Amino acid sequence: MRKPNPKAIPKDLVSILRRPPLPRFRSRLHDERTATLIGTALGVAFAAAFVTGLISHVLQHPPSWLAHHLPTRPSWGYRFTQGLHVASGTAAIPLLLAKLWTVYPRLFAWPPLKSVAHALERLSILVLVAGAIFELVTGLLNSAQWYVWGNQFPFIQTHYRVAWITVGALVVHLGVKAPAIARGYRNPKKELPQAQVRDVEERRDGVSRRAFIATTAVAAGTVTVATVGQSVDSLRPVSVLSPRDIGVGELGVPVNRTAGQAGITEAAVTADWRLQVDGGTRQLSLSRQELAALPQTSATLPIACVEGWSVDAHWQGVRISDLMDMAGIPHDADVRVVSMEENGAYAVMVMEREYVRDPAALLALRLNGQTLTLDHGYPARIIVPNRPGVLQTKWVRRMEAIV
Known part of the structure; x- marks a missing residue:
């Protein structure tokens, strides 16, 4: 009879070393389709905020080559673009939270780094998420005129530069995830093997994708309507969260x-x-x-x-x-x-x-x-x-x- 080797490593310990006991996520709301649909809405909001923010920066600090080509009309042009800038940034907050919730299980994927290319991809995602959070948080504080960073922090310059970095990381992310985004736009049942389709059908006891997306849309719409009254007169009565009441002030x-x-x-x-x-x-x-x-x-x-x-x-x-x-x-x-x-x-x-x-x-x-x-x-x-x-x-x- 063969004697056990006390120095041998148990098979279950080997399995743990190879793959630690990470949490498993079975909700179908963490899938490619949900991430793609929420990400599309977030991308539209970020694009609007970036373009209008660029307009604002150019009007405030025009480069010499563009200074004499800035239009004076329509007279309400800056009012519209800057109002849209703040509104799209506000709407992006619940969209970003929903997007992060949808994809956060991938933080627990194993192995965490599969290759150099995978490491670079994850680094770009880190830059993208950090930049997006920084832009939305500082932008929200600025719109509320709550300058917690004091007078020594160059908000305008930093906000502008981080926006470019964030957009660059977003472009990289879209390029890397293009195949997944394409799959997300298609009918997932046609793309999955039959066994996976059956698994999806069996997991219908949670919140549906349609309900989750509708809830996210309502949240984004609500915070936007509740704040945009500071630039849209007709929405003043319902904009209970507006940082400024434009009807209050001398004259x-x-x-x-x-x-x-x-x-x-x-x-x-x-x-x-x-x-x-x-x-x-x-x-x-x-x-x-x-x-x-x-x-x-x-x-x-x-x-x-x-x-x-x-x-x-x-x-x-x-x-x-x-x-x-x-x-x-x-x-x-x-x-x-x-x-x-x-x-x-x-x-x-x-x-x-x-x-x-x-x-x-x-x-x-x-x-x-x-x-x-x-x-x-x-x-x-x-x-x-x-x-x-x-x-x-x-x-x-x-x-x-x-x-």
Whole structure:
């Protein structure tokens, strides 16, 4: 009789070493078809957020080669694109959660790394998921104006760069998963062996795919409708989660940055304030009373902010093009606008000639029929069509030509 070898490794231990006791997932909602359908909706939301975010970044920080090709019309263009940016990003949150739930069992696949190519694929997925979570979380905090990262974190630049990295990882992921995505779009019963079809049929005691997808769609639609009222007037009554109520604010318009936050006092704007216009054949120095005595122009233009809120308002003031003509500034000159605010990120703003010469571009003195308040930029502020709110400079003290 053969004696047992005490040094031999038991067969069950060998099996465990080869494949640890990982959890098994039998729900059919973790299949390729569900992942493909949810992923398609998520991809559409991410594409909309990326394209509109790119538009926003270009309008705020135009590259030199594009600066003089940005349109001033439609006047509501930025209001639409930035509202869509925030809305699509908000809708992507429940879609991403559903997508991650659908595919997370693959974290327990064995072996975890099958080859170098498989390792690179998993690395791209890590970058994609991390980037997507970062973009959605920081974007949501920014739309709520909850700047938990403080003043030292460059949100705009980081958000923009991570968006490119995330989209790059998404393109790689789509390329690698193209066969699986194609299978997901087809009828799965025609693609599976008969035994697997029978297994699927036997596991119908859980939530159906249709119910899961419908629930995800309702969740995405609900959070979108509940927040988009900050840019869509008709949905204000049902947008109970909107970070901003666009009907609340002095003169009927919300304020992002108050005069107090900008370090602007009433004494500073009333003590011999004059608008300086430099760089032309004639130097102008105009008091507010002299500006009010000039021909006044009215325009209904939206004020639209990067956080996603926007509202139409009625503005009245002096056409910027008229001021430039009075100062003898040529039509091909850009204009640098300097605020009384000294430390703000946009205290100095460059306005390209296309905006300067637009007939609706105003140095506004009145808002919704009343004199500007200090928080709204008294004694004078910029309002120009199709530009982000951060570039609608308040408390203007100097305008100078850039020839």
